[in-house]
Amino acid sequence: MTSTALDERLDPPASPARRAGLGAVLTAVGIPTFMVTLDNLVVTNALPVIKAELGASLSDLQWFVNAYTLAFAALLLTAAAIGDRLGRRRVFLAGIVAFTAASAACALATEPWMLIGARAVQGVGAAAVMPLSLTLLAGAVPDRLRSAAIGAWGGISGLGVAVGPVVGGAVVDGLNWQWIFWLNVPIGVVAVLLAARVLGESRGPAKRLDLAGLVLATAGVLSIVWGVVHGAEDGWTSGGVLGSLIAGVVLLAAFLGWERRTAAPMLPLRLFSVRAFSVVNITSFTFSVGVFGAVFLLAQFFQVVQGYSPLESGVRTMPWTLAPMVVAPLAGMVVDRVGPRALIATGQVFLAAALGWMALVTTATTQYSELVLPFILAGVGMGLTFAPAASVVMASAPDADRGVASGTNNTIREVGVAMGVAVLASVFASAGSYDSPASYADGLVPAVWTGAAVVAAGAVVALLLPGRRRA
Template identity: 55%
Template sequence: MTRRPNTVWTLVVTSLAAFMVSLDNLVVTTALPKIRADLGAGLEGLEWTVNAYTLPFAVLLLTGAALGDRLGRRRVFLAGLAVFTVGSAGAALAPSIGALIAARAVQGVGAAFVLPLTLTLLAAAVPENRRGAALGIWGAMTGLAVAVGPLIGGAVTEGASWQWIFWVNVPIGLVALPIGLRALAESRASSSRLDLTGAALVSAGLFGITFGLVRGESHGWTSGPVLSALVLGALGVAAFVAWELRVARRGGAPMLPMSLFRIRGFSAVNATAMLFSLGMFGSIFLLAQALQNVYGYSPLQAGVRTLPWTAMPLLIAPLAGPVSDRIGGRPLLVAGLILNATGLAWMATVLSAHMSYTSLIGPFAVSGVGMALFFVPIATVALGVVPTRFQGVASGANNALRELGGVLGIAVLSSVFSARGGYASPASFIDGTRPALWLGVIAVGMALLAALSIPRGGGLAAGTAVEDATGVGEVEPGSAARGEAVPAAAV
């Protein structure tokens, strides 16, 4: 007998899980100086503390959704939640930076299996006439995770220790698992197939590129290990593209149909998302540390002082949503990117070792408003540039590429930081951060150019022969889960 879902408890479990895995994107940022001091980590170790979570999270998003379609969404969701909980305990117990990085990678794998399925499970459990309200609560929870991540990280680190930013996940996971076992209903898409070869190729390729970028400055860009990692990573990504094309030609189900990139709007919106994340979140990685390393704030004080930036999406999104419905998402995207670039340039201009925090309030707020205006329409625009049957893959790809942009942003901007400065003194930290911020401005500016190339009103003319243009067939029945994998506000 098929289990009937409990609507209220399904909302509680899925929203809580989405909050938890979204929170871990940014919660660690204000704890990085303490982690550096306690574990003797350098810049490279801090980069991997963040990237070890976001890299598998991004790469395995589509795979997590496909596994849910094939093996059962309830089963994969609960398995992912268990893996995330175990990874959190491992991170809290980590005796060294290497152990912490490994545990963060386990967390990232679990998160990739949890988040793609929260919306699918929730949408199936809630009656259609109440679905909008339920999804609104879910979206608010993920937006709240982004806004309060640095604040919670700072408060927990200061009030207890940095280990407790991971320990708090454990009781939540232990409570959510039995509730999920009782409340969630199982569902699957039996025709869904797994592209495990594609997932392995893109994972290996992106790991190689990230590894090379992280180690390049400290070990030399032409050193054997760094050069080998970059070359092998690029070959891995190229092999992934070739494999996906081969799977499509043979009538299979590629993880990411390459032929969708022939649609101008699809290519443009994905370039926009990736470049935005590269510039914005690489900057957040450095500035969150600057508040403590340069200006002497405690972790909690630093978290509070990021709120003019990180809390803006929570405040602006309810106002921007109706505007986006009336005028379309593209104008908001463009306005948001202009404000983001302006805010980052303002920060880079005023940043100095002796300035007061009040000098950062203005640029923080401008960037925060811009971030909100970007987050609100990006998912809708990503769906609007492709036909309905491809919306699952389109949104899933957009979310994954945004996460990957954050990974590359931390690696690239940190390389600039270490080339021009370091942790030796406040002045040295500023000397490295300022040129890194200018690179962030350039990345967001390139995202703006990509956004301007998104066709107005979607990008597909009426009657377009999309199957001929894309070369891909119908999206499989469960693939909508891939499209709703990550909310627009989940960084």
């Protein structure tokens, strides 16, 4: 969709000044959203090169991704609450600045631990950007046009997903992997200046920060992911792994108990009394576990197994990654007419079928032509999921709770990404390795089958979403 066409949907032709204002708001929230979405996948095609240059292990590769996603997930709700309290625009700007500075630190890393630490700080900045971008956009758009605006926001997110592997591959081929992160610096500077000029300040109801909930939730998720990441290498019954998994479960149980009792919960459990909100979050979790866990391994397949360069590998993923950019805005426009259940459930079915198809045809000698159709099917499935899921989240919560509702959904999705990378990489490590193309394919196939099974379970759950009449 062109910017002119989008402006016409967001505002009547008779009001050109306001139409330009809404377009500027979409740009101001869209650039930072694109930047933090890009960094979910931009590093994937650089992983084999980073592995060689920094001497990184499989566990390090997982933490290059998970340090970002876990920090992102851990602070989303807190960032949304701080935004409600101190001003959403102010916290949004602070998030862009933190993300930009951390990107420079990533580029300067010379050891795996340094890159992991800088990626974690990137995640802290992204935690302020992602939920508040949607909240700021939703507050600037009339209710009757909100789904179209969210669809455009979903298209921007889809664009970040689409070009991430290609940008990463092109930069690694043309320059070096450090420039993947240097690119964020000028973009971040422009984003700060634009957002400061265009966005208006808004606040939600002021409430006490739930620091105890933050500590319990963060420690619980980190403990479980640490155990899963190290399970295949250290042994699932080893003291460290088993203790970490048990501690994680106990901490998360304590978190839920605390959230029920405290007067100012970080995660208001009452939100989950709305069936649509509960279902869309379960589906978001299974989607992230299955899809992004598979992407982590599939993105490296073309380099490790077939010997392509990072750019050639990124180009070959484009049938998958470009489709959400096209489908997500269209899904946002029609979700109110056809209902979220039809779109999201269909999207999950497409994704599960696509992953199963990939697992079925993947060997050390697989031809690229055999993967094109399942890649396209997976991309369409992702596009059918992004914008309708965001619309369900916004529609399920009252105005005062939209910030925390958005943060909750993003938190669950990012935790799913970290869990997916950890679980599927563990399945990979138990059956294969990086030692040879055949060994990599041996580990990849059962891992992708696992991802397909998780997404299929989410497709069944998605049938509980409201249909057209209730949307």
